[in-house]
Amino acid sequence: MKTLKPYLFVAPALIVFIVFSIYPILNTIFLSFYEWDMISPTKEFVGIKNYQTLFRDVKFYQTLSNTFVYMLLTVGLGVILAIALALFLRKDTRINKFMQNLIFTPYIVSLASISFLWMWLMNNDFGLLNYLLSLVGVGPIDWLGNPKVALISLVIISVWKTLGYNTLIILSALQSIPKHLYEAASLDKATKRQTFFKITLPMISPTLFFLTIVSIIASFKVFETIQIITNGGPQNSTNTLVYSIYEYGFQFYKIGYASTIGVVLLVIISIFTIIYFKLLSKKVHYQ
Secondary structure (H helix, E strand, C coil), rough: CCCHHHHHHHHHHHHHHHHHHHHHHHHHHHHHEEEECCCCCCCCCCCCCCHHHHHHHHHHHHHHHHHHHHHHHHHHHHHHHHHHHHHHHCCCHHHHHHHHHHCCCCCHHHHHHHHHHHHHHHHHCCCHHHHHHHHCCCCCCCCCCCCCCHHHHHHHHHHHHHHHHHHHHHHHHHCCCCCCHHHHHHCCCCCCCHHHHHHHHHHHHHHHHHHHHHHHHHHCCCCCCHHHHHHCCCCCCCCCHHHHHHHHHCCCCCCCHHEEEEEEEHHHHHHHHHHHHHHHHEEEEEC
């Protein structure tokens, strides 16, 4: 009985993991080899037909490109701006504490509410952003209707929402750096640039590593803002893999094809994560 106790303790968590993680993944792979409309009681086995159709679809490659551009911009801008803001708010003052609370507020607001707010801000006719631009003589920008600008607009929304969370995480890492390291650097007459790249950046690298991985996964899963604001348009310019899965699965009822896109997304995230861990985990410095 004693040998069974450890397994009994982990059994609930293991069951939940299998039911809600492993089974959906295996079922998605299974459905990708079938044609099914979610209404018919039978599924038609088509082999790799769904994969062949997908990789011949020009729209899929545009969607894939949108997903990677969105990921690179949101993760890159989100982490870089968070580092700059954390360094600016590093001192323990009342104003900085107020600013920390202020910038964190968007993170706790629902994404649906934020989407509607930014729809008003970016409105082509009466939006606040275009009004502010008009004050400096810049013409109105069709933030959500121009295919060349729409994806950038979604990136702005995403970065604005997560910036406060990223900043506070990095700020906590900055405050945990031993002060004697900076004192030693000061005695050695190190410049601010040398101090940042030789002390600050290596010491917060575990936090940056965590934030980057979490941000990459979150960027691949973007859905709410696209569904509420653009519906993948205009001209498929804001469509991403996750929204495409929803579109084919729950609007066109092509469950097999949607599952195929889901498998491709799973493979991409897995490969990206493995490569990232292999290449950058060696650059992480733990105390």
